[in-house]
Each structure stands twice: as C-alpha cells, then as structure tokens.
Amino acid sequence: MLWLIEVLRTYPELTLFLTLAFGYQVGKIRFGSFKVGTVPGVLMTGVLVGQLGITVDNTVKSIFFLLFLFALGYNAGPQFFKSLKKEGFSQVLFACMVCLFGFIFTITIGKLMNFNAGQASGLLAGALTQSSVIGVAQDALSRLDVSNQKMMMDFVPVGYAVTYIFGTIGCTFILTTFGPKILKIDLEKACLELDQQAKMEEKSVGDGVQTGEVSYRLYEVDEKWVGKTVADLEWPLDDEIDVSLYVMNPKRHHSFIFPAKEMVLAANDCLAIAFKGKDAAQVEWRGLGKEIFDHRLEELKSDTVEVYIGQSDSCGKTMKEIQKEALQKGVLVSKLKRHGEFIHYHQGTVVGKQDVLCLEGPTSCVESVLPFVGKKVVKTDETDVTFMGLGIVLGGLIGIPALMIGKIGITLSTSGGVLIMGLLCGYLHSRKPTMGQIPPAATWFLSNVGLAVFVAVVGINSGPGFIEGLQSSGLIFFLAGLIVTAVSSLFGILLGKYVFKFSPPVILGATAGALTTTAALGGLCEKANSNAPVLGYTIPYAIGNILLTVWGSLIIMFFS
Numbered sequence: 001m002l003w004l005i006e007v008l009r010t011y012p013e014l015t016l017f018l019t020l021a022f023g024y025q026v027g028k029i030r031f032g033s034f035k036v037g038t039v040p041g042v043l044m045t046g047v048l049v050g051q052l053g054i055t056v057d058n059t060v061k062s063i064f065f066l067l068f069l070f071a072l073g074y075n076a077g078p079q080f081f082k083s084l085k086k087e088g089f090s091q092v093l094f095a096c097m098v099c100l101f102g103f104i105f106t107i108t109i110g111k112l113m114n115f116n117a118g119q120a121s122g123l124l125a126g127a128l129t130q131s132s133v134i135g136v137a138q139d140a141l142s143r144l145d146v147s148n149q150k151m152m153m154d155f156v157p158v159g160y161a162v163t164y165i166f167g168t169i170g171c172t173f174i175l176t177t178f179g180p181k182i183l184k185i186d187l188e189k190a191c192l193e194l195d196q197q198a199k200m201e202e203k204s205v206g207d208g209v210q211t212g213e214v215s216y217r218l219y220e221v222d223e224k225w226v227g228k229t230v231a232d233l234e235w236p237l238d239d240e241i242d243v244s245l246y247v248m249n250p251k252r253h254h255s256f257i258f259p260a261k262e263m264v265l266a267a268n269d270c271l272a273i274a275f276k277g278k279d280a281a282q283v284e285w286r287g288l289g290k291e292i293f294d295h296r297l298e299e300l301k302s303d304t305v306e307v308y309i310g311q312s313d314s315c316g317k318t319m320k321e322i323q324k325e326a327l328q329k330g331v332l333v334s335k336l337k338r339h340g341e342f343i344h345y346h347q348g349t350v351v352g353k354q355d356v357l358c359l360e361g362p363t364s365c366v367e368s369v370l371p372f373v374g375k376k377v378v379k380t381d382e383t384d385v386t387f388m389g390l391g392i393v394l395g396g397l398i399g400i401p402a403l404m405i406g407k408i409g410i411t412l413s414t415s416g417g418v419l420i421m422g423l424l425c426g427y428l429h430s431r432k433p434t435m436g437q438i439p440p441a442a443t444w445f446l447s448n449v450g451l452a453v454f455v456a457v458v459g460i461n462s463g464p465g466f467i468e469g470l471q472s473s474g475l476i477f478f479l480a481g482l483i484v485t486a487v488s489s490l491f492g493i494l495l496g497k498y499v500f501k502f503s504p505p506v507i508l509g510a511t512a513g514a515l516t517t518t519a520a521l522g523g524l525c526e527k528a529n530s531n532a533p534v535l536g537y538t539i540p541y542a543i544g545n546i547l548l549t550v551w552g553s554l555i556i557m558f559f560s
Contacts, residue, residue, distance in 0.1 A: 005052055012056045012460075019046045019456040020449075035519070038448065039131045039455050040164055043157060046456045050463015061457035065135040066418050068450030069549075070392050071443045072132065073422020076542045078430035080423055082339055088539045091510055094492075094500050095540035098514035099547040101495075102128050102488040107558050109480050117141060117559035118152030122159015123477065124555055127484035128548055129167040129517050134160055135454055136415050136552035144556070154462040157455075158470055163481025170482065172520040174489040175508050176527050182493050183504040190504045191530035216248065221269045222289035231261040233271075233288070246332070248272040274332060274361065304334060304360045306377040307370060308434050309353055314373050320347040322357075322373065331361035331369050339430050354431045377433045387425065387436035395421030416550055423546070488515060502536060509533030513540030516548060 008015040020042065027041030082088065106127065110120035121137030124130070134156050141153050180187040225233060230247045252269050265271075270292065309315050314322050319333060335358035336345045351357070356377060359366050370376050399417020429436040438446075459466070492511030496502045502510060505528065512520035513536065524533040 008049075008052065009054050012054055015049060015054050015460065016056055016060070016453065016456055019049050019460060020452055023452065023456060037164075037168070038452055040161060042452045043161055043455045043459045046459020047157075047161075047463045047466045050460040050466070053464075054460055056457045056460050058457070058461070061135075061454050061461075062139075062414075064450045064453035064457075065415060066392055066396070067446045068454060069132065069135075069415055069419045070388065070395070070422040070425070071438075071446035071450060072545060072549075073419045073424075074426035074429070074438060075443055075447065076545060077423040077426025077428075078339055078341070079538060080542045080546065081427045082341075090500055090502075091536065091539040092543055094496060094502075094510055095514040095543035096547065097495060098488065098492045098511065098540070099128075099544055099551070101491050102484065102515065102548070103551045103555070105487055105491075106484050107555065109484055110559065113476060113480055115480075115559065116148070116152050116155065117144075117556045118155030119159050119473065119477070120555055120559050121552060122156045122161075123163055123480050123484060124548070124551060125156065126160040126163030126477075127167045127481040128488065128515055129164060129171070130545070130548035130552075131160070131451060131455065132415075132545075132549040133552035134458060136549055137556065138458070139415050140553045140556040154466060154468075155473070157458050157462055158466050158473065159477050159481075161466075162470065162474055162477040163485070166478065166482050167485045168517060168519050170485045171489050171512065171515055171517040172523040174486060175493070175512055175520045176523045178490075179493050179508045179511075180504070182490075183497060183507065185504045187505070187508075187524070187528045188530065191528040191532035194503055194505050194532040194535070195530055216272060216274055218270055218272050218292050219289040220292050221265050221267070221271060222287055223267065224287065225265050225289070226267050228265055229261065230263045230265070233265070246274045248274050304358050305366050305370070306337070306379075306433070307357045307359055307374040308377050308432070309351055309355045309357065309374040310432075311353060312372075312374040314351055314357075315353040317351060318347065319345055319349050319351065322351060323347075331359055331365050334358045334360040356433055375434060380437065381439055381441070383438045383442045384436050388438060391421045391425045391436075392418050395419070416553055419546065419549060485515075505530075505532040506536030509536030510540045511536075513537040513542075514544045516541060516544040 008018070023042030023045035024038055025041070026045055027036050027038040029036045029041070103124070106120065106124045109115075110123060115123065118137070118141060121133060121141070125133035125137070137156050138153050141149060141156070144152075146152075176187075180190075230250070233247060248271075250263065250265075250269055250271050252266065271288065273288065319336075323333065335342050336349070336351075337343070337356040337358065338352070339354070357373065359369070359373065395418035396414040397417065398421065399414045425436055429438075489511060492514060493507060496507030496510060497504075500507075505524075508524050509521060509532075512518075512524065512533070518541075521533060521537050525531055
C-alpha cells in the first residue's frame with residue numbers, strides 16, 4: 001500500500017485520474033430519488049485522496065475551469081440572448097430578482113454568522129447549488145493580500161459540500177410539497193390544463209404546419225389514376241390541401257424508372273411516394289391505391305442535410321416558394337431551425353438569412369439542389385479549436401481589468417470574462433452554424449469533465465484544510481445553508497404568484513431554474529406526471545447559471 005501512495009505522490013497526474021474514476025462512481029449513488037451527483041462525488045473523493053499529502057499544480061485547475069466556463073456559455077448562449085427578447089423578458093426579470101435575492105440573503109446570513117469571505121462563498125455555492133461559484137470565488141480570493149488567504153480558499157469547498165445536499169433535496173422538497181399548497185393547486189391537474197392550453201395554441205398556428213420526418217411508402221396505382229400523369233397526382237395534393245407529396249422512382253415491370261412529370265400512369269404501376277409523416281392521413285384519403293412492400297424501397301431512404309440560408313436566393317422567400325422553385329425530385333423540408341432551435345412553420349413562413357433548413361430526400365437529389373437553396377452545414381466530429389481558443393483568450397483579457405473600490409479591485413476575472421465570451425460565441429454559432437462548431441460530445445466533455453477536474457484538484461489540494469474546516473464549522477454551515485435554500489425557494493414561489501402572476505407550473509419550474517436545481521425540475525415533472533414545469537425552467541436556468549457564477553466574485557467584496 002505504501003508503494004502506491006508513493007507513486008501517487010510522485011505522479012500527481014495519476015492521482016487526478018484516480019480521483020475522477022472513483023468520484024464519478026460515487027456520484028452515481030442514489031438514496032431514493034436523490035442522487036449524489038458528479039461534482040459532490042468528485043469533491044469528496046478528492047478530499048479523501050488529499051489526506052495523503054498530495055498536491056496537484058493549480059494551473060491544471062485553472063485550465064479546466066476555463067474550458068468548463070466557455071462550454072457553459074457556449075451551450076447557454078442561444079437561449080440566453082433569445083430570452084432577452086420581449087417574449088421572454090418576464091422570465092428573465094423573474095430569474096434576476098430570485099438570484100439577486102439569494103445573493104443578498106446569503107450575504108445577510110453570512111454577516112449574522114460572522115462568516116469570512118471563503119465561508120460566505122461556499123454557502124452561496126452549495127445553498128444555491130451552483131458549482132461554478134467555487135472556482136470564481138477562489139479566483140477572487142487568490143488576489144486578496146491577506147494573511148488568512150489559504151484558510152478562506154479552503155473554506156469555499158467546505159461550505160459547498162455541507163450545504164449542497166440540502167440545497168438540492170431541500171429545494172426539491174419545498175417546490176414539490178409546499179409549492180402546490182402555497183399556490184393552492186393540484187399540481188397534476190394544473191399541469192394537464194397547461195398542456196392542453198399549449199396544444200390549442202400550437203394548433204392555432206394554422207393547418208399545414210410542416211414539421212416532422214419524411215415518410216416513404218409504396219402504392220400500387222388505383223384504377224382512378226390510370227391514364228393520368230405524375231404531375232396530376234402530385235399537383236392537387238400540393239395546392240388543394242397544402243400537403244407536399246412527391247412521386248419517387250415509379251416501379252413498372254419490376255424496375256424503378258425516372259419519375260418524369262409527364263409520365264402517364266398505367267395499370268399495375270407502383271409508386272414510391274415521399275411525404276411528411278404527419279400527412280399520412282391526407283395521403284391515405286386521396287386513395288392512391290393499395291400499399292405494398294418492396295425491400296428495394298429501403299434504398300430510397302436518405303439522410304437529412306442541414307442547409308444554411310445566408311445570402312442565397314432563398315432568403316426572403318416563403319416555404320412554398322422554396323419547395324416549388326428550388327426543391328425537386330422528392331426533396332422535402334423536414335424541419336426549420338431558427339437561432340439554434342427547431343420551430344413550427346407553415347407554407348407561408350418567410351425564411352430568413354440566418355435560418356437553417358433540414359432537407360430530406362435521396363442523397364444525390366439533395367446534393368443537386370443545394371446550390372439553389374443555401375450552404376450545406378457540414379456535420380463533423382471536429383471542434384473548431386481556433387474559435388474556442390481565441391474565445392477563451394479574448395474572454396480572459398476582457399475579465400482582467402479591475403474597477404477599484406477603495407483598496408478592493410472588482411473585476412469580472414478571467415473566469416467571468418470567459419463565461420461572457422462563451423455566451424457570445426455560442427450565440428454567434430447559432431446565428432451562423434457554419435462558424436465555430438463544437439460538437440455536442442465535445443461540449444459535454446468540456447463542461448462535465450472540465451468542472452470535474454477542477455473540483456478534483458480543489459478537493460485534493462484542500463484536503464487537510466477541508467477536514468479541519470468541516471470539524472469547526474460543519475453544523476453552522478448546514479444551518480445557514482438550510483435557511484438560505486428554504487427562504488430563496490419560498491421567495492421564488494411568492495414572487496411568481498403575486499408579482500409576475502405566472503401559471504402555477506411555470507412558477508415552480510421557473511424557481512427551480514433560477515436556483516439552477518435540475519433535481520427539483522425532475523421532481524416536479526415526476527410528481528405532476530407532465531413536462532409542463534419545463535415551460536418555466538429553461539430561460540431562468542440560463543440566467544441563473546450566469547448570475548450565480550458572477551455572484552461568486554462579487555460576494556468577496558462584502559466580506560473583505
């Protein structure tokens with residue numbers, strides 16, 4: 001055993017990976033509906049490993065924390081800037097007020113309990129379940145010229161670890177149990193009503209909403225179509241009932257042939273038809289004939305290609321005009337993406353220069369129409385490292401300048417600057433998907449493993465101080481965290497009810513989002529047997545992640 005300890009001390013990089021391996025496993029442990037989580041699991045594992053007197057270079061911690069913050073901003077950017085628009089402003093304001101209240105109340109409790117800057121930061125991180133506060137607060141503390149700097153920095157993860165558990169469980173319990181009682185509702189019934197209302201609003205968008213995957217079916221021509229042309233069969237469907245339908249490779253005498261518009265249909269012809277899956281009922285109603293099966297039909301199915309409109313001729317045209325003028329040979333628009341999100345559309349929807357169309361059809365046919373529609377968005381597993389690297393550098397440079405208040409320098413810090421630049425980069429990519437691509441798998445690694453590595457190093461390096469701090473302040477931290485979590489959760493519920501007057505499911509989801517407690521959202525959806533609370537969660541969650549992270553730096557000035 002001694003040889004292993006000596007190896008870990010000599011090669012701290014192996015210690016780091018060992019901490020990650022066991023920490024992720026600890027994070028999977030469940031107690032009922034409560035899951036320990038990756039960050040607490042890695043932190044506690046790091047603390048235990050740190051008792052061996054092992055030290056990992058803090059540069060490793062800084063690098064991975066910046067990668068995490070950039071990925072956090074990159075993922076949240078599109079939703080964040082979208083939320084600033086008029087339709088999401090009320091939820092933005094709600095989240096800002098809940099986060100500000102949590103910040104002020106944490107400061108108040110910290111002052112009453114005579115916490116130092118590190119203790120208050122740890123309280124903020126755990127009670128409001130925002131792990132990124134650990135790094136931002138320690139970064140700010142590292143610039144203070146005080147004798148007890150190391151002790152305060154060690155208190156940050158102590159406060160987080162002690163208060164995080166109730167921060168998660170307590171918020172979930174309050175929102176799922178006390179929330180419906182305060183709002184005087186049956187949560188499941190309220191969510192059902194909201195779901196029905198949402199469906200009615202979606203339906204009111206208009207008939208012919210063209211979303212969904214393309215279906216391919218094979219029909220033996222009905223006698224009523226014999227003697228008519230392919231154009232006769234396609235045209236009425238397109239103009240009369242607003243359904244896009246194309247004949248793909250008619251089968252005659254056991255062979256597939258080219259589907260010319262003027263081709264006259266004959267008895268025993270078989271037609272491979274391409275149409276939106278949602279339009280199956282209308283297609284059946286037209287009575288094309290008897291549906292049959294042919295294994296060669298599988299060859300007609302194809303991949304979906306995303307096309308960026310940009311400055312192409314398609315910009316400013318309606319969906320119907322694009323379908324008629326630019327798309328041929330069974331190529332259909334299956335989805336429309338705007339600002340990074342798929343949206344509903346109809347034949348009259350005007351396509352903008354920053355929209356992305358998802359075209360579906362035979363590969364060769366799709367490729368042939370691309371020049372007339374826009375620029376193909378190339379799907380790749382490669383990360384645009386130049387884009388990411390420059391984003392992190394520029395963000396760091398933005399965060400360095402400090403505003404001096406007395407002897408205290410208030411600054412975004414490199415971490416805050418990188419978060420802001422991540423938001424901008426994510427937004428730019430959503431507006432122009434051909435620029436700055438970072439695949440989902442890469443952003444998952446950067447955000448999840450980046451934070452885990454940072455927390456592992458924090459745990460390892462602060463291990464001895466962590467235990468000492470826990471012994472001296474553990475109970476005080478827990479009580480303080482309980483108060484901050486409970487009061488902040490109740491404030492969100494009452495604010496949503498009496499000031500913003502959101503619907504009850506939205507109030508509960510928005511409170512969970514503003515406090516960045518994903519477990520609470522899961523508990524709400526499970527108890528309501530509905531995803532309705534998500535309607536209030538997304539925008540406040542994006543705002544909460546950003547504001548609470550920034551608070552980690554600002555809280556230091558109130559205790560210095």
